[in-house]
Amino acid sequence: MQSRSPASRTGRPRSAAADAAILAATRAALVELGWSKLTLGDVATRAGVAKTTLYRRWAGKNELVVDAVAELFDELELPDSGSLAADIEGVVLQFAAILARPETKSGLMAVVAESTRDEALRARIRESVVDRQKRLVVEGRTRAQARGELPPETDPSESARAVDLIFDVIAGAVVHRALVSTEPVDATWARSLTALLLNGLRASATA
Secondary structure: OOOOOOOOOOOOOOOHHHHHHHHHHHHHHHHHHOOOOOOHHHHHHHHOOOHHHHHHHOOOHHHHHHHHHHHHHOOOOOOOOOOHHHHHHHHHHHHHHHHOOHHHHHHHHHHHHHHOOOHHHHHHHHHHHHHHHHHHHHHHHHHHHHHOOOOOOOOHHHHHHHHHHHHHHHHHHHHHHHHHOOOOOOHHHHHHHHHHHHHHHHHHHHO
16 A cells, blocks of 8 residues: 655644644554554544544554654663763663564554555655664764774765664664564673674774
């Protein structure tokens, strides 16, 4: 099913409180009903808004679920633990904890599956989840460079490529571990992943 064009934004301004209630209701419905049985009508009832309110904000179920899940990932924070290794381990464990939540599992797996035949939905996932969370990599690298753990960079395009690669390695490994192989993401595993990543970063810095 293809995503419809975004709804018109004319009329009264959006209510942040209504948006928050709708996204929270969507996550509750994912837990209780699962992806297949979730409907916009049920979400509207749970949120205490008219169904038309949802359609003014989201083109359909796919987009709504992406935004509801994306809000969970916005809770991620990079801890300032005094070293790049400790910072990475901390955010990996936070990420895994969010992936372990029933609403994240149900919503993320469903929209990723739907996006295999919907380019607009893939773009929304990239913008709402992937691109927003690359902020963590940027923050971690900047902090590590200030500590002298990583060398400074002068080439913005090279820096952007490094951010993309680091994000893909960490997010891909954690998502595969947590949702595909369904093995535990514990402190020992996070430490091993971090060591592997940092060895690669140091090797590329001296190459």
